[in-house]
Every structure is written in structure tokens, then in C-alpha cells.
Amino acid sequence: MSKNPRLNQPVPDASDAADPGGDEDKTQLVSPVIRAMRLLRFIAEGGSTANLSEVGRRIDVNRVTVMRLLATLEHEGMVERLPQGGHQAGFALLKLGAKVLAGKDLTVFARRVLAALSESLQLSAYLGVLDGGDVLYLLRDMPQTSLVSNIQVGSRVPAHLTTPGRMLIAGLPEDTLRERLGEEPLTTVTGQSPATYARLGDILAADRERGCAWSFSAFEPGIDSCAAPVFDASGATVAAISVAGPDIRFERAPDLRERVEREVKRAARDLSGLLGYAAGQRHPH
Incomplete structure (x- = not known):
């Protein structure tokens, strides 16, 4: 199980984005980017993407969204597919780091x-x-x-x-x-x-x-x-x-x-x- 508590935080939606009591203006946050960052963090910490439903549960998004995020991140070189299944951080992400x-x-x-x-x-x-x-x-x-x-x-x-x-x-x-x-x-x-x-x-x-x-x-x-x-x-x-x-x-x-x-x-x-x-x-x- 992931040791990163942020992986299990819900993704902000329209209802909780406008929280005037928050430390920052959440209306400026972009939910798809947050989901992609959670998925990247999950993979970087060694999480397996072999079971998309489990990944979705861990980062609090549905299976179809996980599949689309992986396809997008793979297209951009941020993750790469492993021969035995699953994904790891890609060269584009490593170069950025x-x-x-x-x-x-x-x-x-x-x-x-x-x-x-x-x-x-x-x-x-x-x-x-x-x-x-x-x-x-x-x-x-x-x-x-x-x-x-x-x-x-x-x-x-x-x-x-x-x-x-x-x-x-x-x-x-x-x-x-x-x-x-x-x-x-x-x-x-x-x-x-x-x-x-x-x-x-x-x-x-x-x-x-x-x-x-x-x-x-x-x-x-x-x-x-x-x-x-x-x-x-x-x-x-x-x-x-x-x-x-x-x-x-x-x-x-x-x-x-x-x-x-x-x-x-x-x-x-x-x-x-x-x-x-x-x-x-x-x-x-």
C-alpha cells in the first residue's frame, strides 16, 4: 500500500473547488492535471499498473480515466510500458527531472x-x-x-x-x-x-x-x-x-x-x- 497519503485524497471537483476558507484559490486547479500527477507519483513510487481498477481505487479515479491517462502519459514519454506488463517512469520524465x-x-x-x-x-x-x-x-x-x-x-x-x-x-x-x-x-x-x-x-x-x-x-x-x-x-x-x-x-x-x-x-x-x-x-x- 502506498505510503504517500496524498494518493488517497479526493480529486477536487466543481463543488469543493470554490472553498473560500482554503489556503489557496482552488478554482485555479485543473482536475485532469491533478489526476495525472497522482498517477505519475504512484508509478514513480513503484506502484503497479497491471490492474487498472486497483490503480483507480488507489488514486481515486475510475478505470477508464486511468487507461486514458496512461495512454496520454505514454504518448508524451512520461511513462513507458514494461515488457512484463505495467509501466515505469519514461525518459522524458527523467530528462525533466x-x-x-x-x-x-x-x-x-x-x-x-x-x-x-x-x-x-x-x-x-x-x-x-x-x-x-x-x-x-x-x-x-x-x-x-x-x-x-x-x-x-x-x-x-x-x-x-x-x-x-x-x-x-x-x-x-x-x-x-x-x-x-x-x-x-x-x-x-x-x-x-x-x-x-x-x-x-x-x-x-x-x-x-x-x-x-x-x-x-x-x-x-x-x-x-x-x-x-x-x-x-x-x-x-x-x-x-x-x-x-x-x-x-x-x-x-x-x-x-x-x-x-x-x-x-x-x-x-x-x-x-x-x-x-x-x-x-x-x-x-
Whole structure:
């Protein structure tokens, strides 16, 4: 049962809205908005929407109104439907809250984004940040499948060797790259690894153009990976989201690569939005 006493308060109607003895002029209140806020609060506090009649009883509205409110809130992105039934707070609501919060924690927001991405694609999902010349893997979310990648949380890898690392350095000028990565020849692990800044520059230019980075067994044999950048409120690249999985899955499903790229980019946009980034915002160099 909800611990919030306001969930069980009756919604003001025309008869009680004009209460001259109240602390505020209730004639200014809009009942549908109050009902929507009660429903949002109910969902945010963990209430289940699987039984609409029960939800209606808890927030004191009828079942049909609950259904219409859910449809409206889902349309606006304030709630989203769960695969197992019911609803949870949507990205639009989280983004709205994020703009209000004084401090924004990258990893708190990223956990949910990675979980959704991993569940959808059934691939391992990662969050990486730049630390000197390395990509540092901060988070990982794995589907219920066998481990196929050797990258663990806390792993450090030279940034130019992996897809999230490439996205993190894609916007850096060459002098900064040299300062972070060192002199040529660059570290290599496979025949696809760039050993020169000329080759690395070509790869990063293609990554910037595409908006994501791909690797086909370029770091770990038999593992394909895709990554996209995450921006903060200032437009700076602060992290990268990536997924990795066995190349045989991509070979068996020709359309998987397109879907992965689309969903990784969307996940990166969602996380950027939660950090206060506005789409179309210019990035600082």
C-alpha cells in the first residue's frame, strides 16, 4: 500500500473547488492535471499498473480515466510500458527531472540506459570514459548469455584500440592525441589496429561522419562492437556507450548491424539528454 497519503485524497471537483476558507484559490486547479500527477507519483513510487481498477481505487479515479491517462502519459514519454506488463517512469520524465537536479550522476543514469540496451539487443553493453590515453570501463550490463568479451569493469585499454575509446578521442586535435597516446608507432593488438596518426586520423574522421564507431574483430577476435558518444550539458564528450557480441550473431542476422547502430545511438542520445544535453547543440573543441 502506498505510503504517500496524498494518493488517497479526493480529486477536487466543481463543488469543493470554490472553498473560500482554503489556503489557496482552488478554482485555479485543473482536475485532469491533478489526476495525472497522482498517477505519475504512484508509478514513480513503484506502484503497479497491471490492474487498472486497483490503480483507480488507489488514486481515486475510475478505470477508464486511468487507461486514458496512461495512454496520454505514454504518448508524451512520461511513462513507458514494461515488457512484463505495467509501466515505469519514461525518459522524458527523467530528462525533466535531470534538468532540475543540481548534481547529475553519470553512472546512476547510465545503469538504466545500459540495462535497457543490453536487454533489447541481447549483447553486452558498456559505459566508458577517457582517462589519459585510455578508455576506462566504468559499467557493464550483460544479458543472460555466456560471456564472450574479456573486457571487465575497471579495465583500461588504449583509447585508439576500442570503439568507445575512438568515440572519446574522435574530437581531439592531433597535438592532444599525441600528448595522450604517445609517439608512433601506436600500440597494436591486431592487424586492424592503427599504428600511425595518419591511419588513426582517417578512422576517427569516418567515425565522426557516421556518428558511431564499429569494430569487426579489431580488438578481440570474434567480437564485433559498436559505440556512440555521450555529451554533457555543455556539449562536451564525457563518455561513450558501446555494445559487444560474437561476430557469428551478426553474420546470421544481416539486419542486426543496422539495428545495433540505431539503438546504440539512441541510448547515447538518451543518456546525453539525461545529462542536460540538447539535441543539435554545438560541441566544444
